[in-house]
Amino acid sequence: MSNPTNLKYTREHEWIKDNGDGTATIGVTDFAQSELGDIVFVELEEPGFTFEKDEEFGTIEAVKTVSELYAPVSGEIVAINEQLEEEPELVNDDPYGDGWMITIELADASELDELMSADEYDQITA
Amino acid sequence: MLNRTPFYDIHEQAGAKLIDFGGWEMPVQYAGIKQEHHAVRNGVGMFDVSHMGEFYVSGDQALDLIQLVTINDASTLTPGKAQYSAMCYKDGGIVDDLLVYMLGKDEYILVVNASNIQKDFDWIKHQNSFEATLENLSDDTCLLAIQGPRSVETLQKLTDTDLSGITFYTFETGSLAGFADVTISATGYTGEKGFELYFNKGRVDAEAMWNAIMEAGQEFDIQPCGLGARDTLRLEMGFALYGNDITKDTNPLEARMGWLTKLNKPNFIGQEALKKAKEDGIKRKLMGLMIDDRRAIPRSGYPIVNENDTEIGHITSGTRSITLDKNIAMGYLPIEKAEVGTKVHIQVRNRTAGAEVVKPPFLEKK
Numbered sequence: 001m002s003n004p005t006n007l008k009y010t011r012e013h014e015w016i017k018d019n020g021d022g023t024a025t026i027g028v029t030d031f032a033q034s035e036l037g038d039i040v041f042v043e044l045e046e047p048g049f050t051f052e053k054d055e056e057f058g059t060i061e062a063v064k065t066v067s068e069l070y071a072p073v074s075g076e077i078v079a080i081n082e083q084l085e086e087e088p089e090l091v092n093d094d095p096y097g098d099g100w101m102i103t104i105e106l107a108d109a110s111e112l113d114e115l116m117s118a119d120e121y122d123q124i125t126a
Numbered sequence: 127m128l129n130r131t132p133f134y135d136i137h138e139q140a141g142a143k144l145i146d147f148g149g150w151e152m153p154v155q156y157a158g159i160k161q162e163h164h165a166v167r168n169g170v171g172m173f174d175v176s177h178m179g180e181f182y183v184s185g186d187q188a189l190d191l192i193q194l195v196t197i198n199d200a201s202t203l204t205p206g207k208a209q210y211s212a213m214c215y216k217d218g219g220i221v222d223d224l225l226v227y228m229l230g231k232d233e234y235i236l237v238v239n240a241s242n243i244q245k246d247f248d249w250i251k252h253q254n255s256f257e258a259t260l261e262n263l264s265d266d267t268c269l270l271a272i273q274g275p276r277s278v279e280t281l282q283k284l285t286d287t288d289l290s291g292i293t294f295y296t297f298e299t300g301s302l303a304g305f306a307d308v309t310i311s312a313t314g315y316t317g318e319k320g321f322e323l324y325f326n327k328g329r330v331d332a333e334a335m336w337n338a339i340m341e342a343g344q345e346f347d348i349q350p351c352g353l354g355a356r357d358t359l360r361l362e363m364g365f366a367l368y369g370n371d372i373t374k375d376t377n378p379l380e381a382r383m384g385w386l387t388k389l390n391k392p393n394f395i396g397q398e399a400l401k402k403a404k405e406d407g408i409k410r411k412l413m414g415l416m417i418d419d420r421r422a423i424p425r426s427g428y429p430i431v432n433e434n435d436t437e438i439g440h441i442t443s444g445t446r447s448i449t450l451d452k453n454i455a456m457g458y459l460p461i462e463k464a465e466v467g468t469k470v471h472i473q474v475r476n477r478t479a480g481a482e483v484v485k486p487p488f489l490e491k492k
Contacts (some may be wrong), residue, residue, distance in 0.1 A: 037143070037354065038160045040453045043421060059475070061423045063159040063446060064354050066475075092158075 364486020
């Protein structure tokens, strides 16, 4: 699977999509889900939770490993993907679509500029 | 540089994710742990476990050496039979768990854990004041485990040896997939019907063997399985893993291996310490925990606490059980808390979850 070019990426293997209305959606990359293996549980902070860039906003449990989720930018959670509670495997099956994790209200949209493009991200995972 | 088994190229071609396991570059998963796990429970799966160690013990006093270093009674073996056993230090701590195969009079094979090969070999050699020859065959021996309810049908296509005649913990040597001298052993680490195949890598084309088994199992949707599924499968059965559940700091009595600790056989290393431990009464016991919180997946090292949040033990192995879809773990509990049905808690990072003490296996034995 190639990494969509309309997204921004982090070194912690998360993607973030600028929704153009002051909000952004965050998930983990195809590389991340493949490295983690079968995901059995995704624990996310609730809507209303605010965080600074690099703060933890959730945890992914795979069969063999546990991995923390770090906020790529600052903001406040406005929605979480509640389907993941029942179907965490969506992260494996469709990491850039139905496997999204949270939508946030951006605190500072300029933070997005510091993140990697798909090309740059391809290079660190190649 | 990590060690590789003769199946390394096959694993790579099959898209396996490879990890460093005790100095070996081994597949942790191919298609996914869940899919591989279900294949073994419901169909058939194949594991490359060639990293495990094999020692050949022979000579007039081969049995004497084995009796001294192992805690089970190897004198009850007859040719063609295998026995689960363990080796202990003088203080009763566990050196390793192992299988003892009796090939014939004065001829045995010991099968040990990959990460302990050198340690075990040195240990046994050090105890060898007998007329016994000890040979490390690990580098030349391949081991494939074919496990699951369809394992018999899969392998029967490849051999004239009647597999239904090989009962649990017995073995025969025959030809398989056109290769002679394959040891077909009805053993495994999954709790399912299955076989382990031992063969010499110089005499058998390992890749051809693998491919023949994959082809024979195709109609049952055979899956190559990695160490990830091996771990979830063994944990559902409550089988101990050396390094996690049993170590030099645990003894077989507290590890619920009393059934194989033959305290009354002739002298063996650890006997005095274990007899005394039994007389004094064991202080802790390796038990299962069924966690009642779906969100709390137990991992090795997480604390087990009592009602006052005081640590009373820690988890030695834990996972989300793929068959049960529940969180399960094993750990040592103080004897007063080790009774089945006792409620304890475990700490999973920032949360505390309830758990009930159970006696493994977590699944019904088949």
